[in-house]
Amino acid sequence: MIGTELTKQDNSPEHVFTGAGSYTGPVLADITCPDGTVHVTVDPAATVARVQVRTDDPTGPVAKAVKNTRIHQTAERLTIVVPPIPPTTQQFNHGGVFVSGNSYSTMQINGVTFSGQGTTVIGSTGVEVLVTLPARSGVKYISENGSIHTYGVLAALKAEATNGSVKAETVGRIEAEADNGSVKLYGVRNRSDLDVRASAGNGTVKEF
Incomplete structure (x- = not known):
């Protein structure tokens, strides 16, 4: 079993x-x-x-x-x-790093979201x-x-x-x-x- x-x-x-x-x-x-x-x-x-x-x-x-x-x-x-993992607004993939976001809101790198001030909002490994x-x-x-x-x-x-x-x-x-x-x-x-x-x-x- x-x-x-x-x-x-x-x-x-x-x-x-x-x-x-x-x-x-x-x-x-x-x-x-x-x-x-x-x-x-x-x-x-x-x-x-x-x-x-x-x-x-x-x-x-x-x-x-x-x-x-x-x-x-x-x-x-x-x-x-x-x-x-589905892409969001924009995505760039290189060397296992997943980057998504847009120029006027937030950016997400490997599931870690950053605001325009570089503050971590949501984190994920x-x-x-x-x-x-x-x-x-x-x-x-x-x-x-x-x-x-x-x-x-x-x-x-x-x-x-x-x-x-x-x-x-x-x-x-x-x-x-x-x-x-x-x-x-x-x-x-x-x-x-x-x-x-x-x-x-x-x-x-x-x-x-």
């Missing part, structure tokens, strides 16, 4: 999912998150996958995206789909997706303006982030593309046993 629920913490919505019963062990996490930040942790002690999608925006479009997130698992495939996976799991990730960070030993990572960034620790096989962002790979330098393919059209690729 697989459980999923929508909860609230400090008046902020979150979507929580825990795989249980029918399938344990490594999974392929297929993550689509156009505008948020994804953190994936591989925990050797974990036997099932766990997902938490959250925001500190209690009522706005980011909160709606959290509520409408779809999470399901079929055998060894875990699918997470976060809907895009945007959509955050926290994923915990068992050992030997892999990740497929697609985003427009978001970013992904992985921690621990991941079997494989395939990531596409148009205006975002990819940051990965130890990965056995990686294919990463960030057209206008950055790709940072740790634990890959001078490793002939790894399959690494990374590109960033207008951004940077760094291996450590």
